[in-house]
Amino acid sequence: MSVIIVFILYLFLPVICDQDSNTSKIFDFEHKQDERSDNSNRSFKLVYEKAIGNDIPAYEMIKGSKKFEALIRNLESTFQLPSQITIKFKSIESLSPMYENGQVIIPYNFFNYYLNFVIASGYGKTGADKLSAVVNLTQFALFHELSHGIIEVLDIPFLGKEEHVVDGLTVLLATRFDIDVVPLTAVEIFELEAKVSDNTTASQMFWGKHSISKDRMDDILCLVQGSNEGPNKNLFADVNAVGVDKSPCCKEYERINENWSRVFGSALK
Numbered sequence: 621m622s623v624i625i626v627f628i629l630y631l632f633l634p635v636i637c638d639q640d641s642n643t644s645k646i647f648d649f650e651h652k653q654d655e656r657s658d659n660s661n662r663s664f665k666l667v668y669e670k671a672i673g674n675d676i677p678a679y680e681m682i683k684g685s686k687k688f689e690a691l692i693r694n695l696e697s698t699f700q701l702p703s704q705i706t707i708k709f710k711s712i713e714s715l716s717p718m719y720e721n722g723q724v725i726i727p728y729n730f731f732n733y734y735l736n737f738v739i740a741s742g743y744g745k746t747g748a749d750k751l752s753a754v755v756n757l758t759q760f761a762l763f764h765e766l767s768h769g770i771i772e773v774l775d776i777p778f779l780g781k782e783e784h785v786v787d788g789l790t791v792l793l794a795t796r797f798d799i800d801v802v803p804l805t806a807v808e809i810f811e812l813e814a815k816v817s818d819n820t821t822a823s824q825m826f827w828g829k830h831s832i833s834k835d836r837m838d839d840i841l842c843l844v845q846g847s848n849e850g851p852n853k854n855l856f857a858d859v860n861a862v863g864v865d866k867s868p869c870c871k872e873y874e875r876i877n878e879n880w881s882r883v884f885g886s887a888l889k
């Protein structure tokens with residue numbers, strides 16, 4: 621019975637979301653190519669700093685995933701920023717990703733912590749599941765900190781709670797790059813962690829300092845649902861709650877999509 625309901629909802633969803641399809645393509649940067657061949661005028665720079673000791677396997681897994689080069693290519697073909705943002709993987713003691721002074725810092729330690737966590741928590745069925753989950757979570761952290769950075773270099777004022785604004789941009793970027801699985805995995809891992817954690821975990825430092833709450837996780841999931849785009853959209857048939865009216869999520873996604881497009885203006889290629 622529930623399968624039938626999900627199927628009916630899935631058939632209905634595009635009708636709801638397509639009502640305002642004129643705005644859904646405003647922030648449309650699919651199929652754009654970056655034609656520049658040199659590095660002189662790039663908006664983003666990716667750096668893997670030399671890994672030390674226990675960070676070496678993390679360095680190899682992160683770089684070996686090739687996900688981050690693909691992400692930079694997508695960003696590069698989307699934005700033309702007035703100053704370059706460097707994304708740096710780094711061997712530092714801190715677990716917490718951060719943005720400061722034009723640099724996104726992702727500690728190898730963040731990756732290590734969450735790889736250990738998903739292994740200990742029994743997440744996933746195979747080692748590959750666990751590794752790809754942590755790579756996804758690392759991409760989410762990168763998107764989040766990068767969103768802080770993009771907003772700063774474009775001198776965009778916050779109208780609303782900073783972390784909620786950043787979450788919206790994070791989901792918009794991930795869904796537009798057809799990696800809906802990135803925010804979905806992040807919420808899944810943070811929810812799992814919330815069930816088993818004490819108050820000294822990385823998520824308390826990364827997620828907690830940004831006042832994470834169940835509301836914020838729900839908002840992220842709602843936006844991903846509302847995106848209704850990309851090859852991963854069928855994921856919603858699995859993660860959604862049967863009977864939930866998706867229309868507000870579609871409208872919210874459209875609203876955020878349109879607003880960011882207007883705010884970014886000429887910074888979009």
Ligand SMILES: [Zn+2]
Pocket residue numbers: 764768783786830
């Ligand atoms: Zn933040």
